[in-house]
Amino acid sequence: MNIFAPVGRAFFTLLAQIGRLTMFLVEVVSSCFRPPIYWYHIGQQMMRIGYFSLPVVGLTAFFTGGALALQIYLGGNRYGAEAIVPQIVVLGITRELGPVIAGLMVAGRVAAAIAAEIGTMRVTEQIDALTTLATNPIKYLVVPRLIAAVVTMPILVAIGDSIGVMGGYIVSTQSLGFSSGIYLKNTLDFMKNEDVISGLYKAAAFGFIIALMGCYNGFNSKGGAQGVGAATTNAVVTASILILAANYFLTSILFAK
Amino acid sequence: MTTPKIELRGVKKRFGPKVVLDGIDLVINPGESLVVIGGSGTGKSVTIKCVLGILRPDEGKIFVDGEEVTHINGRARDKVLRKFGMLFQGAALFDSLTVWENVAFGLIQGRGMGRRQARDIAVEKLAKVGLGSEVINLSPSELSGGMQKRVGLARAIAADPDIIFFDEPTTGLDPIMADIINDLIVDTVKDVGATTLSITHDMASARKIADRIAMLYKGKIIWHGPVSEIDNSGNPYVDQFIHGRAEGPIKMEVRG
Ligand SMILES: Nc1ncnc2c1ncn2[C@@H]1O[C@H](COP(=O)(O)OP(=O)(O)O)[C@@H](O)[C@H]1O
Numbered sequence: 422m423n424i425f426a427p428v429g430r431a432f433f434t435l436l437a438q439i440g441r442l443t444m445f446l447v448e449v450v451s452s453c454f455r456p457p458i459y460w461y462h463i464g465q466q467m468m469r470i471g472y473f474s475l476p477v478v479g480l481t482a483f484f485t486g487g488a489l490a491l492q493i494y495l496g497g498n499r500y501g502a503e504a505i506v507p508q509i510v511v512l513g514i515t516r517e518l519g520p521v522i523a524g525l526m527v528a529g530r531v532a533a534a535i536a537a538e539i540g541t542m543r544v545t546e547q548i549d550a551l552t553t554l555a556t557n558p559i560k561y562l563v564v565p566r567l568i569a570a571v572v573t574m575p576i577l578v579a580i581g582d583s584i585g586v587m588g589g590y591i592v593s594t595q596s597l598g599f600s601s602g603i604y605l606k607n608t609l610d611f612m613k614n615e616d617v618i619s620g621l622y623k624a625a626a627f628g629f630i631i632a633l634m635g636c637y638n639g640f641n642s643k644g645g646a647q648g649v650g651a652a653t654t655n656a657v658v659t660a661s662i663l664i665l666a667a668n669y670f671l672t673s674i675l676f677a678k
Numbered sequence: 679m680t681t682p683k684i685e686l687r688g689v690k691k692r693f694g695p696k697v698v699l700d701g702i703d704l705v706i707n708p709g710e711s712l713v714v715i716g717g718s719g720t721g722k723s724v725t726i727k728c729v730l731g732i733l734r735p736d737e738g739k740i741f742v743d744g745e746e747v748t749h750i751n752g753r754a755r756d757k758v759l760r761k762f763g764m765l766f767q768g769a770a771l772f773d774s775l776t777v778w779e780n781v782a783f784g785l786i787q788g789r790g791m792g793r794r795q796a797r798d799i800a801v802e803k804l805a806k807v808g809l810g811s812e813v814i815n816l817s818p819s820e821l822s823g824g825m826q827k828r829v830g831l832a833r834a835i836a837a838d839p840d841i842i843f844f845d846e847p848t849t850g851l852d853p854i855m856a857d858i859i860n861d862l863i864v865d866t867v868k869d870v871g872a873t874t875l876s877i878t879h880d881m882a883s884a885r886k887i888a889d890r891i892a893m894l895y896k897g898k899i900i901w902h903g904p905v906s907e908i909d910n911s912g913n914p915y916v917d918q919f920i921h922g923r924a925e926g927p928i929k930m931e932v933r934g
């Protein structure tokens with residue numbers, strides 16, 4: 422048994438995948454700048470990707486902020502540093518947890534939905550039908566989803582940030598004995614624009630990853646229902662991994678000083 | 679000699695190691711109705727998709743109205759595609775749109791026609807395939823298979839194309855509905871005067887709509903001739919296929 426053969430094959434499969442994804446990416450990005458632009462579809466997708474993700478993002482942000490406040494309080498207690506809760510909550514939420522948690526939640530919701538929808542269109546030949554009706558499927562299907570995701574993710578994260586900070590505030594004031602005025606003052610004094618904005622940059626990048634992986638996996642699905650199922654799973658898994666990896670690199674770039 | 683409407687010369691297509699088309703030569707003359715027959719998985723759909731540019735052949739040349747279209751893209755491709763209408767095997771209706779929006783899609787998106795005018799044309803084409811105004815606002819998923827095929831047919835003829843492709847128009851329909859679709863195809867084609875290429879493994883359908891029949895086997899056209907000669911082709915492969923016999927020179931690859 423030669424163990425190098427399967428390893429080599431897996432390596433070349435990976436390279437081929439990266440090559441195909443790159444080609445897809447180039448085609449998609451160049452299509453963003455060439456007419457026609459389907460404004461109506463962009464609006465429709467902004468509703469589906471952004472607006473309908475609000476409850477999920479809001480709820481997860483709220484509980485994350487609450488849990489964060491509890492942990493910092495309990496951890497800080499050991500050093501008599503429990504007063505630092507508002508500062509750490511706002512920093513942690515805006516810089517890291519807000520965008521990452523929203524990114525992962527939207528990846529689960531939206532990347533899956535996009536991959537399932539486009540994958541179904543692929544296996545039922547609807548994408549071929551678009552081509553024969555002289556409509557470019559990349560421009561018609563992919564570009565609106567990509568633009569909508571890149572535009573709405575920062576808005577979602579900004580809202581999620583506020584709700585997350587509020588979660589920390591409610592837990593701190595209701596069960597940890599913080600006074601409302603001091604908590605808010607410490608939060609606002611400590612919060613810097615850069616922290617929030619860096620998180621919104623991340624959000625836009627995550628939106629791009631989510632739409633791209635949903636569309637790419639959907640476009641390349643084959644076979645019947647099973648192929649679409651596999652595409653959906655792949656879309657969520659690859660989007661989530663890429664979000665976490667991109668988050669690390671973006672953190673190291675945005676906060677390199 | 680007239681220029682053929684469509685001509686394929688030595689078209690080859692493989693997927694990985696699997697050779698699907700191994701040098702297809704085919705000529706379709708203006709106004710003619712050619713039917714390509716062949717078993718499942720022999721590459722009939724791949725042939726059509728190569729002509730439409732959905733798939734790119736590895737070798738060979740494809741001409742439409744004498745113009746080579748093998749490798750064109752973008753606007754040039756769109757211009758050629760405007761000559762075509764296509765009925766897909768599963769109808770391939772857009773399930774996010776209503777019936778009339780499906781039929782009008784090529785007019786609105788592909789040609790920039792206004793919605794009101796496109797809708798009128800869609801209603802008219804739907805009437806041609808026997809569908810009344812009660813279906814126009816339904817979603818495709820609310821229709822039966824036969825009705826979906828009709829909507830697909832209406833969509834294919836909506837822009838009065840020169841050339842219409844039919845991919846297994848009767849597969850999955852009961853024999854009566856299949857015959858109705860065959861009649862509709864013959865009528866609508868006569869109506870718009872189009873050249874057609876149909877692929878099927880349904881011999882009843884082939885006999886009804888074909889002027890000429892070609893048989894695809896192992897990536898090549900192994901026989902072609904007028905529909906009247908199909909029963910006396912002298913070709914054992916054709917004989918086996920049209921009589922649907924398990925015994926004969928055609929070996930079914932059980933694993934496709
Ligand atoms: N996009 C594709 N990728 C890989 N293989 C394909 C693709 N399209 C078709 N094939 C293969 O090509 C062969 C012929 O397919 P097709 O033309 O759809 O057959 P049919 O004659 O039934 O229409 C099949 O074995 C199919 O698996």
Ligand SMILES: [Mg+2]
Pocket residue numbers: 722723724767845846
């Ligand atoms: Mg087929």
